[in-house]
Amino acid sequence: MCQLGGWGAWFATNAFFYFSLSDPxxxxxxxxxxxxxxxxxxxxxFFSHMMRLCIKExxxxxxxxxxxxxxxxxxxxxxxxxxxxxLVSLTTLLDIHLKEDNIPLLNKLIGNAITIFILFLIWNLxxxxxxxxxxxxxxxxxxxxxxxTVKELELKTIxxxxxxxxIFNALNSIRALVDENPARARTAITxxxxxxxxxxxxxxxxxxPLEKELGIVKDYLALEKMRFxxxxxxxxxxxxxxxxxxxxxxxxQTLVENAIKxxxxxxxxxxxxxxxxxxxxxxxVLLVQNTGQLNGVVNSDGFGIKSTQDRLNLLYQGKAxxxxxxxxxxxxxxxxTMPVHPVLVIK
Amino acid sequence: xxxxIIIDDERLARNELKKLLLEFPQIEVVDEAANAAEGIEKxxxxxxxxxxLDIQMPGKTGFDMLQDxxxxxxxxxxxxxDEYALKAFEVNALDYxxxxxxxxxxxxxLQKLQQAEEKELGQSxxxxxxxxxxDQVFVKDGERCWFVKLSExxxxxxxxxxxxxxxxxxxxxxxxxxxxxxxxxxxxxxFRANRKHIVNMRMIEKIEPYFNGGLLxxxxxxxxxxxxxxxxxxxxxxxSL
Numbered sequence: 001m002c003q004l005g006g007w008g009a010w011f012a013t014n015a016f017f018y019f020s021l022s023d024p025x026x027x028x029x030x031x032x033x034x035x036x037x038x039x040x041x042x043x044x045x046f047f048s049h050m051m052r053l054c055i056k057e058x059x060x061x062x063x064x065x066x067x068x069x070x071x072x073x074x075x076x077x078x079x080x081x082x083x084x085x086x087l088v089s090l091t092t093l094l095d096i097h098l099k100e101d102n103i104p105l106l107n108k109l110i111g112n113a114i115t116i117f118i119l120f121l122i123w124n125l126x127x128x129x130x131x132x133x134x135x136x137x138x139x140x141x142x143x144x145x146x147x148x149t150v151k152e153l154e155l156k157t158i159x160x161x162x163x164x165x166x167i168f169n170a171l172n173s174i175r176a177l178v179d180e181n182p183a184r185a186r187t188a189i190t191x192x193x194x195x196x197x198x199x200x201x202x203x204x205x206x207x208x209p210l211e212k213e214l215g216i217v218k219d220y221l222a223l224e225k226m227r228f229x230x231x232x233x234x235x236x237x238x239x240x241x242x243x244x245x246x247x248x249x250x251x252x253q254t255l256v257e258n259a260i261k262x263x264x265x266x267x268x269x270x271x272x273x274x275x276x277x278x279x280x281x282x283x284x285v286l287l288v289q290n291t292g293q294l295n296g297v298v299n300s301d302g303f304g305i306k307s308t309q310d311r312l313n314l315l316y317q318g319k320a321x322x323x324x325x326x327x328x329x330x331x332x333x334x335x336x337t338m339p340v341h342p343v344l345v346i347k
Numbered sequence: 348x349x350x351x352i353i354i355d356d357e358r359l360a361r362n363e364l365k366k367l368l369l370e371f372p373q374i375e376v377v378d379e380a381a382n383a384a385e386g387i388e389k390x391x392x393x394x395x396x397x398x399x400l401d402i403q404m405p406g407k408t409g410f411d412m413l414q415d416x417x418x419x420x421x422x423x424x425x426x427x428x429d430e431y432a433l434k435a436f437e438v439n440a441l442d443y444x445x446x447x448x449x450x451x452x453x454x455x456x457l458q459k460l461q462q463a464e465e466k467e468l469g470q471s472x473x474x475x476x477x478x479x480x481x482d483q484v485f486v487k488d489g490e491r492c493w494f495v496k497l498s499e500x501x502x503x504x505x506x507x508x509x510x511x512x513x514x515x516x517x518x519x520x521x522x523x524x525x526x527x528x529x530x531x532x533x534x535x536x537x538f539r540a541n542r543k544h545i546v547n548m549r550m551i552e553k554i555e556p557y558f559n560g561g562l563l564x565x566x567x568x569x570x571x572x573x574x575x576x577x578x579x580x581x582x583x584x585x586x587s588l
Contacts, residue, residue, distance in 0.1 A: 165403075168427035169357070172446040176363035227357050231405075265356075268382050268405045 047083045048123055076120045084112035162199045163257060170223045188226060191219035199250055207246035217256050224260055231270025242277045245284045248311050255288040255334050263292030286336040294326050353379040354386040355401035364399060367453055383407035397421045413485035417531060418478055423456050477533045486512055488519030501550035501566050503528055505543045541575045
């Protein structure tokens with residue numbers, strides 16, 4: 001298509017100049033000239049098409065830029081010489097030429113070659129620029145697509161993360177309870193199912209009401225209480241109005257899990273896990289406090305901390321905050337501050 | 348009959364294991380412990396043949412506890428899921444059970460224990476106070492850990508408060524001074540060559556005279572250890588019976 005357009009334009013320009021500007025003394029041969037020009041153009045289309053095939057075949061567009069330029073010039077030169085020799089020999093053989101035309105053969109050859117070289121060069125330049133722009137656009141699109149896939153994947157893995165250590169320990173406790181306390185074993189199985197189910201559903205949801213999330217956390221804590229027995233004490237201070245606030249699923253759960261993993265389970269005499277949900281100014285604040293101490297540098301590579309930060313960034317675009325610190329010598333506090341009733345874009 | 352101690356911080360987990368062990372009359376659970384400190388105390392007191400050891404415990408981990416023991420009893424690790432620990436096991440083929448424990452796996456582990464003990468019976472030393480060649484020590488270096496039979500150790504080298512243990516192609520550090528080791532090791536096998544080294548006599552390949560009336564020992568691993576003049580006299584005495 002482009003070729004037809006380009007060569008058509010060449011045809012039109014030449015014809016126009018021939019008819020309007022050429023020497024008025026000369027005899028005009030419109031039919032003959034058009035025929036010759038048409039012949040020139042058909043040949044041109046054929047050669048530029050061959051050139052395109054060559055570019056594709058040798059994957060010129062994928063070479064480093066210096067080589068690209070070199071090969072483009074070389075290719076253009078070769079094809080213009082080829083073209084002009086074919087054109088001149090054919091026109092001489094078939095005897096299609098204008099009457100007054102009696103220029104020596106070699107001159108004709110060189111003259112033609114130069115004209116066509118410039119033409120081909122322009123043609124190649126356009127071809128090259130077109131592909132360059134196209135490729136850039138495609139690359140940009142691919143990068144964007146990749147970014148969104150990565151983001152989605154990240155969210156998924158973050159959400160579906162339940163510590164396998166916890167699952168197997170819970171199962172082990174349940175097995176022990178089957179004989180010791182069958183009724184407790186039954187509720188424990190329900191609690192574990194709830195947690196597993198919501199961790200799977202969490203992949204589909206951006207946010208859940210706090211009430212639902214708290215349900216999971218309570219099930220989780222009940223199971224941990226079964227394991228740790230008197231070593232684990234649980235306190236909850238929940239403002240009822242915050243129950244309908246949307247929160248990222250499994251986030252509070254992750255924080256509580258970390259409180260137990262890094263706090264309670266390290267203490268021979270155990271300790272307390274305290275969960276607070278309240279409004280502070282125009283923010284909804286979630287606190288998880290636990291017995292223990294952050295030792296030295298907080299390992300921000302740790303899955304819990306990093307993923308919580310990332311999730312909040314992804315969901316609230318920087319309007320939510322997370323930090324974790326030693327509240328005093330015996331208590332670690334992690335704190336999530338989110339805007340109240342944020343307008344969320346649900347994909 | 349084997350005396351066993353279960354060390355796990357969770358009461359339910361201990362109960363579950365005890366229940367499973369009822370099927371194996373050759374194992375008698377003599378006591379249980381809820382953390383590493385309690386564990387060490389009870390191991391010293393009861394001298395069990397076997398311990399079931401949880402890795403993740405409050406205070407010290409199971410690995411830390413083993414490092415504090417002079418000599419490790421037979422150990423079967425129990426763990427729910429711990430990538431790091433599993434990595435350590437893969438390399439060294441220590442025995443471990445995953446909670447919830449499969450009865451079949453437990454039977455296999457106990458079977459293995461039986462075989463290991465039969466093998467030991469032939470070479471076991473009489474002297475309970477000293478560490479003999481048949482005894483094993485637990486060694487942990489970063490993420491890797493080993494149970495090493497003393498007969499496989501060719502050299503202990505002093506590095507400050509630590510000792511470097513040479514066996515196979517490994518030379519991890521243990522937190523024990525050379526002097527403390529010397530006291531516990533059987534001097535018929537382990538000879539204090541100089542201030543910095545204790546060598547396993549059975550791992551010596553070649554003995555050459557050295558400066559000043561000392562000796563130079565070539566060990567099987569290629570290490571060359573100098574014997575000080577004073578120790579060389581003792582060494583010659585021992586070798587000539």
